[in-house]
Amino acid sequence: xxxxxxxxxxxxxxxxxxxxxxxxxxxxxxxxxxxxxxxxxxxxxxxxxxxxxxxxxxxxxxxxxxxxxxxxxxxxxxxxxxxxxxxxxxxxxxxxxxxxxxxxxxxxxxxxxxxxxxxxxxxxxxxxxxxxxxxxxxxxxxxxxxxxxxxxxxxxxxxxxxxxxxxxxxxxxxxxxxxxxxxxxxxxxxxxxxxxxxxxxxxxxxxxxxxxxxxxxxxxxxxxxxxxxxxxxxxxxxxxxxxxxxxxxxxxxxxxxxxxxxxxxxxxxxxxxxxxxxxxxxxxxxxxxxxxxxxxxxxxxxxxxxxxxxxxxxxxxxxxxxxxxxxxxxxxxxxxxxxxxxxxxxxxxxxxxxxxxxxxxxxxxxxxxxxxxxx
Numbered sequence: 001x002x003x004x005x006x007x008x009x010x011x012x013x014x015x016x017x018x019x020x021x022x023x024x025x026x027x028x029x030x031x032x033x034x035x036x037x038x039x040x041x042x043x044x045x046x047x048x049x050x051x052x053x054x055x056x057x058x059x060x061x062x063x064x065x066x067x068x069x070x071x072x073x074x075x076x077x078x079x080x081x082x083x084x085x086x087x088x089x090x091x092x093x094x095x096x097x098x099x100x101x102x103x104x105x106x107x108x109x110x111x112x113x114x115x116x117x118x119x120x121x122x123x124x125x126x127x128x129x130x131x132x133x134x135x136x137x138x139x140x141x142x143x144x145x146x147x148x149x150x151x152x153x154x155x156x157x158x159x160x161x162x163x164x165x166x167x168x169x170x171x172x173x174x175x176x177x178x179x180x181x182x183x184x185x186x187x188x189x190x191x192x193x194x195x196x197x198x199x200x201x202x203x204x205x206x207x208x209x210x211x212x213x214x215x216x217x218x219x220x221x222x223x224x225x226x227x228x229x230x231x232x233x234x235x236x237x238x239x240x241x242x243x244x245x246x247x248x249x250x251x252x253x254x255x256x257x258x259x260x261x262x263x264x265x266x267x268x269x270x271x272x273x274x275x276x277x278x279x280x281x282x283x284x285x286x287x288x289x290x291x292x293x294x295x296x297x298x299x300x301x302x303x304x305x306x307x308x309x310x311x312x313x314x315x316x317x318x319x320x321x322x323x324x325x326x327x328x329x330x331x332x333x334x335x336x337x338x339x340x341x342x343x344x345x346x347x348x349x350x351x352x353x354x355x356x357x358x359x360x361x362x363x364x365x366x367x368x369x370x371x372x373x374x375x
Contacts (some may be wrong), residue, residue: 030066035074037303050084068269076163098157149224151202165212194216207246214253224261248322278302283312284355346373
């Protein structure tokens, strides 16, 4: 049986073959197969594969770049590799390539010139005009559809970034917290693209990236201070199931900052509460005749046309957990309880509670929430 050192020697030899163009694809396919194996990833840790893959990604030769991206996805799932990539400044390098990729593909379709992404030209976070983003988007969905087939590699970039921002170190690096002048700049540039292509499923994992960022206090404060939370809510009806689930994670995390940002969280007469109940209804009521009317006007007249009710059954437990967590967090604040009562949320939750109370964990939380709303 071959030893770990023998494997290491062979892997290094295989990596050296990447320099030979005729063997490049075969080598990448072999590495991709190895990278899917946990034991082989441990061997990879002793090599320079992380550095090599980033350089391959940045190479002018874009042949088989999808294989490079898939290898990086597999590697970035590993906690130790996440640290390696962060040390190599991979987050900024990948974002740079991602932005160039998006602009290049759009340019190919519409002929418009795009600005190259360069952190040196971004200015400071105070230069970002969120009102400009708010007024500019969202583009008509029919316009977006023409680009739906051009972003084939984009999900890979977002998957890697999502993996790299699972840790606090990755979140801080993505937000540039070490430099107050540019904190959040990269986030806002990516946010700009997310809203521009909000109808595109290729941008689904971008919402996972944002959910990770909201786990960090600095990230939550950035979302709330710059009124990004409001923009998320206003464009909720344009999001599909995947994005909505991640937005629920963002909302849950932002609610931990309620005391300092209650006006931002309760905008538009606390429309957030009605949205959450509507998502609960869509997720837990499967009969169409029930779905049409639960007897509360401001909830019945909310529509999420891109939210697939059947697909939601697969995420039912996650959705119920997140929404009940949000309500449970807010029951600690009297002002929030008063607003929930004014929205008839007790009546709404009682009506659908029998459908979502299918576990002791959920039943207990429902009991606590209803108790606050009833008394």
